[in-house]
Amino acid sequence: MDVPATLGRILDTHRDQPGALLPVLHEVQEALGFIPPETVPEIAAALNLSRAEVHGVISYYHHFRQESPGRNVIRVCCAEACQAVGGEALAEHARARLAGSELTLEPVYCLGLCACGPAVQVDETELHAAMTPVKFDALVARLELEK
Numbered sequence: 001m002d003v004p005a006t007l008g009r010i011l012d013t014h015r016d017q018p019g020a021l022l023p024v025l026h027e028v029q030e031a032l033g034f035i036p037p038e039t040v041p042e043i044a045a046a047l048n049l050s051r052a053e054v055h056g057v058i059s060y061y062h063h064f065r066q067e068s069p070g071r072n073v074i075r076v077c078c079a080e081a082c083q084a085v086g087g088e089a090l091a092e093h094a095r096a097r098l099a100g101s102e103l104t105l106e107p108v109y110c111l112g113l114c115a116c117g118p119a120v121q122v123d124e125t126e127l128h129a130a131m132t133p134v135k136f137d138a139l140v141a142r143l144e145l146e147k
């Protein structure tokens, strides 16, 4: 992926648009998989913002990644309904299980499966309800086998 060309195309689309920062960041992450740190100065200059402002928004939203993601991204729901049925322990288990793994773990705040949590999502396409540590390990083992 040609980062400068991709970034230039996205910035050209939004250059004179008020409040363009979030749409730009979403499009950059969608195109590149993350927001490379070297794109921040150009985004800031194009939108007439400081680098600190752009960086602050990237850091504030859990959704934005500053490093290239692993082969799969696993999101564990950390919102209230899932927390109430073991989501916190599951997230801790997931962190330990995925330490050093090629899979990326991210928190997410509600996947719409609140009645049957804890909920987990793989790559924005696959949803799992009532997740347990044992089921989580089986899911990770399957994803690792799919390499």
Ligand code: FES
Binding pocket: 077, 078, 079, 080, 081, 082, 083, 109, 110, 111, 112, 113, 114, 115, 117, 118, 119
């Ligand atoms: S709170 Fe976890 S899916 Fe809604």
